[in-house]
Amino acid sequence: MIHAITLTPYDWLDLFTHFALLSLLSVGGTITAAPEMHRFLVDEKHWLSDASFSSSIALAQSSPGPNVLFVALIGWHIGLNAGGGLGGGILAWSLGMLGILITMTGIMLPSSVLTYVATKWAHDNRNFLSVRSFKSGMAPLVIGLLVSTGWVLLGAHNNITQDWRLWLLAGGAVIMILRTSVHILWLMAAGAAFGALGWL
Amino acid sequence: MTLETTHLQQPGSKTELFIAFTLLALQGVGGVLTVAQRELVERRKWMTNQQFVEEWSVAQVMPGPNVVNLGLMLGGKYFGMAGAAAAVSGLLIAPLILVLGLAILFGGVSDNPMAQGALKGMGAVSAGLIIATGIKLSSSLRQNPMGLGTAWLLALAAFVMVGILRLPLAWALLGLGLLGCGLAFRALSQTKSKEKNS
Numbered sequence: 001m002i003h004a005i006t007l008t009p010y011d012w013l014d015l016f017t018h019f020a021l022l023s024l025l026s027v028g029g030t031i032t033a034a035p036e037m038h039r040f041l042v043d044e045k046h047w048l049s050d051a052s053f054s055s056s057i058a059l060a061q062s063s064p065g066p067n068v069l070f071v072a073l074i075g076w077h078i079g080l081n082a083g084g085g086l087g088g089g090i091l092a093w094s095l096g097m098l099g100i101l102i103t104m105t106g107i108m109l110p111s112s113v114l115t116y117v118a119t120k121w122a123h124d125n126r127n128f129l130s131v132r133s134f135k136s137g138m139a140p141l142v143i144g145l146l147v148s149t150g151w152v153l154l155g156a157h158n159n160i161t162q163d164w165r166l167w168l169l170a171g172g173a174v175i176m177i178l179r180t181s182v183h184i185l186w187l188m189a190a191g192a193a194f195g196a197l198g199w200l
Numbered sequence: 201m202t203l204e205t206t207h208l209q210q211p212g213s214k215t216e217l218f219i220a221f222t223l224l225a226l227q228g229v230g231g232v233l234t235v236a237q238r239e240l241v242e243r244r245k246w247m248t249n250q251q252f253v254e255e256w257s258v259a260q261v262m263p264g265p266n267v268v269n270l271g272l273m274l275g276g277k278y279f280g281m282a283g284a285a286a287a288v289s290g291l292l293i294a295p296l297i298l299v300l301g302l303a304i305l306f307g308g309v310s311d312n313p314m315a316q317g318a319l320k321g322m323g324a325v326s327a328g329l330i331i332a333t334g335i336k337l338s339s340s341l342r343q344n345p346m347g348l349g350t351a352w353l354l355a356l357a358a359f360v361m362v363g364i365l366r367l368p369l370a371w372a373l374l375g376l377g378l379l380g381c382g383l384a385f386r387a388l389s390q391t392k393s394k395e396k397n398s
Contacts, residue, residue: 025373026263031330035362036369043366051316058322059302061329065225065295068265072296073303086307100300108288111264112272116284119258119273133388135261136344137381140351141373142260143341144358146334151363153327166324173328178335187325195321196314 003049007082012102019106024114028142030068030107035152037074052077054153062188068107075103165200209245214279214286220244221271221290236267246274267291345387354380
């Protein structure tokens, strides 16, 4: 599964600026920017395989902590790919760490600075009409983007005859979350078990 | 609210903020919202329920991860920039080490068909979880000042542009976002002037 790539310093800068831009666009959580990351990293630049992209999200979601950590895993995988995979030794590990640093700083810094400054400003000025318009106007988009993210993650394989089991599993997960209060970890474990048994 | 506010407590130090947010993050698998409410309101009593809902909706509207934004706002309120940094590093450092460990473990067995199958299954489940969150939140569109129909159309348009047509996110956010904010502004100022006239 080694996906060897070469990254120039310019490519790293490109990665950083792209994530810094996405940071400001990720209204409703970083996960809403996932389709765009997929388009840029997997389809356009080929820095990351589709499997690594999906596994980054799946691992970050089944591990405790904010979901934004999937970005760190994406950075880690890109760095590893640039360094020749996990077997690439010190070089691969350092590039993996560099990848984490670049993607995480890119995705965190601009939105954090903006949030910090803007919430201070909003608190001091309390301009309710404009704040409420922004909130209500963005709400439908946040919902549409969340569903898009799930859709892109599922439809990545583009083969309905083979993928109907994946769709069934995802549909089951949707129903379980909406109808029951079962813990997310159990659903993840069930998905992992189905997959490990070769049913997918 | 005044009665509730008098019982409120404050984090004593930046270290306490850091620890509180580390513990919060480590408990939150998938959804951090429930854990955040339990820790910050019920256990530590740093804010009232109403304050929590207000802060959370702002955190959600600002770009960036919701819970990180909440940490920035809360940490900044008590200790300024250093407090915000303490809360955010609490949220990120321990979980980052944990998830990286998981990724390395998985990387070692990623050629194994069973591991690949397991991750494929987890990927499908996590896609389902994200879609379910979108469906859950869509019930809030009923209270949208633009009206349910318009709000649904905007949500659907965002899905078609980004999910189906795979257009760049910026197009959808700038185009539909401006349209949405404009429509919401018009609807809100109309209700406001109606209230004034009556």
